[in-house]
Amino acid sequence: MIPLKSKFKTSVNIKLDLGSYWIQDRYIPTPTHIESLTGILEGFLDYDKKSHILVGSYGSGKSMIGALISNIVSKNVGVTDINKLIAKFDKVNTEESAVIELLQKIQNHNKTFIPVVINGKQGRFREAVISSIHKSLKQFNLNFTLPSTVDEIKSKIITWREQFNETYKKFQILLEEKKWDLNVFLSDIEEYDIAAIDWFKEMYPSLTAGAEFTLSYNIDLNEHLSYILKELDGRGYGLFLVYDEFGRFLQSVDKYETVEAMQDIQDIAELADHHKSNNFNVLLITHRNLKQYFLSYGEELQNEFQRIQGRFRIYHTHSDPATFIRLSCQVTENYREFWNKDYYFESEIIKYDLFPELNGREKKSIIVENSFPLHPVTMFALPRLANAVAQNERTLFTFLESNEVGGLKRYFEVERTWYYPHNLFDYFEPAFQEFMTDSLIGRSYYKYLRVQKKVGNSPTANFETQLLKLITLWDISNLGNNQKLTKEFMAFALNWDVLKVNKITSLLESKKLIRYSLFNNNWEIFEGSSIDVSKKIEEIKNEGIDKKQKLTLLSNVLDNRYEYPKRYNDEKNMIRFATIYPVYASDLTLEFSTNSPNVDKSSDMNIFYVIPDKEIEDTKNLILELTKKDQTTLFVLPYQELLNIDDNLSKLVSIEKLLEDKYFLNEDLIVEEELLKIKENTLFTIKETLELITHFKKSYWFHNGKDLKIKSKISLSENLSNIMWDIFGKTPKINNESFNRRNISKQQLKAAKEVVDAIIGIKSNVNELKGPSKLIYASIVKNNKINEANETEEISELRLNLMNQLKLGQGDFTTLLAVFKDKPFGIREPNIPVLLTSVLKQEWKNLMFYHKDGSYINDMDGDILFDRMLDKPENYSFSYQSLNDKYKEVIKDIDECFELYIDESDASFHSSVRTNRILSKWFRSLPKITQKTNKLSKKALLFKQLIKKGEFEPDVALDSLYELDIDKNSIKLIKNESENYYDNHKGLIETTIFNLTGVNSFDELLDSIQKKTEFEKVDNKLNNLILKSNSENWVDILSFELVGVKREEWSDATDEVFFKTINSLIKIDSSTDLKDQYYEVKIENEIMAIPKVDLSSKGKLIYSNMKTDLELMGRKLPNEEIIAVVFRVLVDLYKENR
Structure with missing residues (x-):
């Protein structure tokens, strides 16, 4: 066995190590602890929040911080030890000055804070908190359980009374034996009578089958803690609640208890920050961001916890590599007795x-x-791996003494050599398994498991697995940002030679288990499909790829599609841009034009990246000629061929085709991912090849017959600015970037139309503009001082160019637009209607616009200008003509005669248009019969025709009016004739009918008809209608009923039909004998004329049904009554339809 250094301790248990001297003695200040130490200590000194959450991986020193602060605030650390701790911080760097100052102040704090430590899952949150507080208070000989006990006793009694009647009766008997009334007992309890409380505790087991009396913690947490904090404050104490391994509680909390737990967590945070005693501080310690614990919950609960988390001050700590390196070298000192020092x-x-x-x-x-024995790459990877995983107790320090698989101690006892980084995989694999497959670490690990199964049992399988482990560790720890996995580095990490690395990587690549990402410049795990994708790509390439497809795809993958003349844009306060297009050199000819359908017409300039597929020198000479033809075009040609660019473009197009082939993608679930990986590398290669152009390395930048020698993006922007100034130097400055562009929003379009209408004088004037429309008017018209004495030079020149076009007399609307759009102005389209109307405001009444068919646009406004004329300018034309003095007299006469029809808003129109609008309003006010008739005088008819003509050709109509040579009196006569025609026409109808019937008035006409027989009244429509009329409406009734059209809408043809009908009806009335055509039915003094009609088949059916119904009625009614009913129906129908 190899012993570790005696002072090394792998972990801290706050509860067990609380008060231990070695905490502050062995604590090593690290940069990642500064923020949390500062924030928590500030809470004790009332500088900031008192509720905190500390997040960090295992081994990052979270528990050490909790234990250290607990020792300090509980006054378990003497002045000497505090000063030693301060000295440690003082030696690190100046950033720790805040911590030093706080440590010095905390020594003199007037309160002692009692540490309350909770560790992991200890039941319900409130139960764990309350019970731990009381246990900690007991160690300080403090007991504040009475309020909780009283509440619990009262709760028990209520429960017995409502749910356990027998128990309640026994309790009452025991009270009587003690000479206690229930109300008196409860009153004693509420006054904290110790004798009453102790008696209840003693007799409680006798009522509950021997159960001891304990607190159930179903109490108001906030109220209970407030009571304790108040009592502690009076004694010079406070509480420091430290919940270590808080994540374990969150992981194990029952979903049904979640709401209660969340409310309790919120309550203690608010109580800590707002209790008036300022003697409660809370620290929750966890190894993951809290949001991760609630991923399996619904969105509503996740959002609620996010809100609660906001009440805490949150800190993050992580393993400090430098500290770990120094410690590990000390801890592994004994291992080096076995090192022969042959490899440094x-x-x-x-x-x-x-x-x-x-x-x-x-x-x-x-x-x-x-x-030794930790390989330098292992030393490098281990702290970062531990921080990334942060999932369990496999930390930096437990690793050093672990006897588990992959642990340093066990490894060295077996191998007695260097511990290489791939061995870390074995130690941390149980931690990887805890991650879900939808997490980054989980995806990396499960990808490794899938490819590892495909390694097989070859002689090199062990080496292949080692390399796979190394790559996976690099991915999980995100170490590629620090050090790329090149072949040379992998050889160093695995202690192989480069030849071995080449062999193993080639084997794994051939099995589609790893790939080299050109984009990331790193090796990565890659699970390929069972299909030979490369072969499939080659097959499509061999079928032939169209140039257009390659160029389209290349355009889409360019990192920059546009370049900007920054200085020009800043000075003109607008956005001009150049669009970039790739083009093959072989497609360039002297006839090459930027007007092809593939070129965006909206761009101000075009930059063509030329792919050289023919001799560079020939292409160069051709481009020099082309650039002389168009100042808005740049051609970029590399000094040399772009290596394999065409082949890679063909490959990219082939990949895209395969990605769109659903049948091919369904052949293997992984094939799409494999294609995307190949596409990524292909894209990288293409972009890298294009760097000769895109990174301004070795390329010509041709413009206007010369090489601009552009070597940077800044240089390009400056050259574009110079070109833009040469082309569009006279563009008016419009300080409204959101409007001064090619495409504007619907709201801006509406506002711009309002501006145009106001300038023209329709609906409103410019002083009434508000909001967006006011801003547009100010930025275009006011800022350029249009029509003012100090108008800008650009606007004055724009007006001059426009007037040169107008003085030609007439032309297409496109020629006016060209003045705005072409050099030297290059004005954005949305600005044109506003500038057109404002710049030409003084000339607007002399300007007329026409449709393609030559008809005049009578109601010119913002809608027409923006929605029609800008959209299809080729469909419109204009004419410009000032008023000739010879027309003034006729215009004056019309103004005087038609004064009522003059509208002030028409003043902005050309005089011929204004005159026609006055006459048209009058003409449209006449009844349609007057508008349509030709039964007027010759002059009146000609006058009417000129009004109609004026709607399409107002200038021609005005000239014709002048040629009529009519004076004011003649105009008045025409006006009176037309206005009186309707009434005169009515009189004509009356006179005609009176003459034909030989009467002199309507009363005589009515009297004569009433004297006719019933046959004559019924049969003749004229008679019938007269009988239904009166002297006021009889003409109108006849007019409508006889021809089906109201008289005011008659044409001359309708008029003729009416009079023919009248003549016919009067002649029939006087010549026809009707007795043979009607049945005569006499009713007292009246006679009914019933027409003799042959029944149709439908009439016969109705007759048959009615007869049958009447016969059936005969069973219930006498025949006399049935006949009376039929007679009554006949009379009613006759009168209703007479």
């Missing part, structure tokens, strides 16, 4: 720098000379 690893220690926390002298004296 000195060169490797220098090469790999695994111990940055040690200086050069320490690395030699501790690692090189005194690490």
